[in-house]
Amino acid sequence: MCDTCGCNITHGNEGLIRPGGKLAKTESGKEAVTVLHSLLDENDHTAAHNRAHFDSHNVLTINLMSSPGAGKTALLEATIKTLQAKTGSALSIAVIEGDLETENDAERIRKHGVEAIQIVTGSACHLDAHMIHQALHQLDLAKYDIVFIENVGNLVCPASFDLGQHLNVALLSVPEGDDKPAKYPVMFRSADLVLISKCDLLPVLDDFKPAQARQYLHDIASDAPVFELSAKNGSGMQAWFDWLDAEIHAQGSRAAVSSTHADHDHHHTHEHHHASHRHDSR
């Protein structure tokens, strides 16, 4: 949508702009300005900027979202172990961690020899594109194939903020119950892949029905693939690795398209000190 041709005037809002509509009246001495801007314009702009950075280094970026304790860090640890052990084609990974407090998760990741940038959000319940942009100043993207962003554990707020990732992965852990997609449609609608995590608990938490979770996902028109897995015992992890593999290959063509579109032509309001790139357009 844009601000020039009027394509942002939709069935939903056109009634407001017509004469007599809420946006049409103007009293003397006052001026009514029709805007029709997304409130998240600024964030989305920075997110596009981040995405251009990732693309210019052909880095696949995945935003992991879930409620607290659904197993995002455990999934990352298990993923790192496997990807590092891949014979012949070991992938280089970096992780950006978002938490309200502590460096605990970043330290868990660093124990595996993987670079982890911890963003401590304080009271903020989500990561936004600006925080990721700051973190990018500390990462030499040329060294990596994949950047995982582990968002703040929260099924509400992170869904509203584009970070510049290529894909969203939502975890739904067995102890949470299978109706989370119905309760948090915004989050689960944004997911490109849904992982039902902690499936090793299914025998004891047998009121969680994976088929029911899939039904709730269909109800919100989600066609995201759904994998059942356990990072703890390794079951079902292969489907996740295969999906990652396919997406890493797909990223090659995404990055190529992005560079031909040259969508990185907005001007910078600050100096860049990214470790190794020289592609800033002006």
Add this chain to the structure above:
Amino acid sequence: MHELAICQALIDQIESIAAERDAARAVAIVIGIGPLSGVEAQLLKHAYPVASAGSVAEGAELVIEDLPVRVKCTQCGEESDALPNKLLCKHCGDWRTELIHGDELMLMSVELEKQSVGANSTAGEAKMTLH
């Protein structure tokens, strides 16, 4: 509760629109929110006085339009109203729909009060002289 962050983004936009148009202050702001934007209108209303304090939008009326959820079926092509967690086609019942409305989070309009000629304008309701 990310509504304060959203509200701050709103105030930033109002500030720059007011500056572009040389306005003294905003008197009314209309935003449109769809239920699938992930933003709660009531929380936004609570955050608004805090976020707008000291800005050109301080004291401006915040009008929130609740926008409906509409989907278009990718199978039968029909459009229908839907609920945020039931985005099914009302005509053929299929789940493979596209959201056409309902995730908006939009600044729709702002009503501005112009700067008065002369330095000591008051920011009240008094009639202002236009440039």
